[in-house]
Amino acid sequence: MTAFASDAALSLPAGALEQLRTALGSGGLLTEASDMAPFVTDWRNLFHGRACAVARPATAEACAEALRICAEHKIAVVPQGGNTSMVGGATPDESGRALVLATSRMNRVRAIDPIDQTMTIEAGVTLKAAQDAAKEAGLLLPLSISSEGSAEIGGVLATNAGGNNTVRYGNARELVLGLEVALPDGRKLDLMRRLRKDNTGYALRQIFIGSEGTLGLITAAILQLQPAPRSIEAALCAVESPAAALRLFAAFRSREPSAIQAFEFMSGVSMGLVNTLIPDAKLPLSEPAAAYVLVELASPREGGALRELMEEALGDALENGLVTDAVLAESEAQRGALWKLREEHAEAQKRAGASVKNDVSVPLSAIPEFIERASAACEALIPGVRVAPFGHIGDGNIHFNLVQPEGADGAAFLARDHDIMDAVAGIVRELGGSFSAEHGVGQLKTYMMPDWRGGAELDVMRRIKAAIDPQGLMNPGKVLPAL
Numbered sequence: 001m002t003a004f005a006s007d008a009a010l011s012l013p014a015g016a017l018e019q020l021r022t023a024l025g026s027g028g029l030l031t032e033a034s035d036m037a038p039f040v041t042d043w044r045n046l047f048h049g050r051a052c053a054v055a056r057p058a059t060a061e062a063c064a065e066a067l068r069i070c071a072e073h074k075i076a077v078v079p080q081g082g083n084t085s086m087v088g089g090a091t092p093d094e095s096g097r098a099l100v101l102a103t104s105r106m107n108r109v110r111a112i113d114p115i116d117q118t119m120t121i122e123a124g125v126t127l128k129a130a131q132d133a134a135k136e137a138g139l140l141l142p143l144s145i146s147s148e149g150s151a152e153i154g155g156v157l158a159t160n161a162g163g164n165n166t167v168r169y170g171n172a173r174e175l176v177l178g179l180e181v182a183l184p185d186g187r188k189l190d191l192m193r194r195l196r197k198d199n200t201g202y203a204l205r206q207i208f209i210g211s212e213g214t215l216g217l218i219t220a221a222i223l224q225l226q227p228a229p230r231s232i233e234a235a236l237c238a239v240e241s242p243a244a245a246l247r248l249f250a251a252f253r254s255r256e257p258s259a260i261q262a263f264e265f266m267s268g269v270s271m272g273l274v275n276t277l278i279p280d281a282k283l284p285l286s287e288p289a290a291a292y293v294l295v296e297l298a299s300p301r302e303g304g305a306l307r308e309l310m311e312e313a314l315g316d317a318l319e320n321g322l323v324t325d326a327v328l329a330e331s332e333a334q335r336g337a338l339w340k341l342r343e344e345h346a347e348a349q350k351r352a353g354a355s356v357k358n359d360v361s362v363p364l365s366a367i368p369e370f371i372e373r374a375s376a377a378c379e380a381l382i383p384g385v386r387v388a389p390f391g392h393i394g395d396g397n398i399h400f401n402l403v404q405p406e407g408a409d410g411a412a413f414l415a416r417d418h419d420i421m422d423a424v425a426g427i428v429r430e431l432g433g434s435f436s437a438e439h440g441v442g443q444l445k446t447y448m449m450p451d452w453r454g455g456a457e458l459d460v461m462r463r464i465k466a467a468i469d470p471q472g473l474m475n476p477g478k479v480l481p482a483l
């Protein structure tokens with residue numbers, strides 16, 4: 001019986017297919033188009049690529065060997081974790097010449113050290129599984145994003161994810177003590193040190209964190225965990241405006257700044273989509289509001305002090321009109337239900353139709369002006385567009401997302417994405433903000449880099465890329481615009 005390799009496998013350079021099969025073992029290399037399909041389209045369905053193969057190494061060694069083989073045969077490599085990128089950062093182009101390297105089989109929590117409060121973990125572990133492993137050890141992995149059920153540690157670090165707890169614990173890069181990276185030449189870069197202080201040359205790990213797989217492939221990390229809070233309180237508040245939400249943030253911060261673990265804003269439009277399109281996400285308030293805040297407090301102390309703090313803060317806010325309605329979670333289940341109302345916004349907007357995401361950050365004080373001006377600009381640009389912002393207002397990151405007008409043609413709406421993104425970015429720039437707060441650049445926003453990060457900044461990025469990946473094989477077309 002003659003085994004016929006798939007078309008995709010045929011596009012692999014001679015010899016590479018056998019070498020990769022040997023390096024990756026059975027189940028480690030996909031070459032049939034049907035098997036590769038889930039790996040060549042992004043979560044938002046914006047990008048549809050092709051791959052010559054999908055490699056699924058089970059160990060860092062096999063991963064490094066796969067990169068060595070790709071370097072030998074000049075095969076481009078697209079690293080992919082949970083494939084939850086919002087900017088097409090893990091999707092190959094349509095040439096069919098790139099190999100997708102999926103990390104999900106490198107999925108061991110290698111160790112948790114209760115004294116150091118560190119976790120040594122492989123790239124393919126989902127963020128949710130990592131959180132659960134920390135919790136089981138009585139610790140907290142203080143990184144939470146809406147896609148944590150499928151996002152994997154490697155991708156979370158490669159994009160320097162932020163999410164809901166940045167307001168208290170910082171972004172992913174602040175949590176990384178050690179890193180293990182498969183380099184484009186196939187060497188394994190072992191930076192796996194569990195040290196809080198280590199000034200021995202360049203902090204190389206920080207170059208790979210946030211590089212979106214364009215410099216190397218993160219295969220493992222050592223993360224700094226925190227003591228698990230002994231008391232947590234969460235409340236959903238109805239507010240009249242982003243300005244009111246900001247004043248509420250300031251009120252909580254002035255009471256007990258260290259207690260705020262999350263402070264999330266949701267517009268009424270976006271919450272309406274969640275309520276309508278996500279069956280088991282129902283608003284526990286008497287009537288719809290202009291906007292909402294989900295505030296979560298946490299403390300290492302047990303007892304009722306935190307609840308008293310929350311009740312006092314909410315009582316004052318209701319009394320002075322800062323909040324028009326509020327519900328305080330009475331149980332873990334209710335706290336989870338409040339978070340579901342926050343975490344389903346991306347999914348609800350996806351179900352509502354085509355959307356243009358503007359993952360921006362501005363100084364906190366500029367948020368009300370930003371939302372007001374950007375809303376007016378987009379409504380003028382696309383009459384009937386649904387302006388549906390939400391996000392991490394406590395750290396200045398607003399997901400200023402636009403959903404196509406009801407009944408409109410989605411493709412025609414998406415064809416205006418640059419007009420929308422440029423209009424919003426222009427306002428962000430005037431307010432001293434960033435055009436990509438936590439989602440990264442991917443392939444969606446490379447066109448913005450020369451204007452935003454041009455000159456010496458982009459030049460140094462290109463020099464670093466040329467030094468570490470001289471063949472330009474790592475995640476081509478992402479982050480850095482073509483020359």
Ligand code: MLT
Binds near residue numbers: 086343345346391401
């Ligand atoms: C979130 O915070 O839910 C996502 O980063 C926002 C988005 O999907 O636009």
Ligand code: ZN
Binds near residue numbers: 392399438
């Ligand atoms: Zn977010």
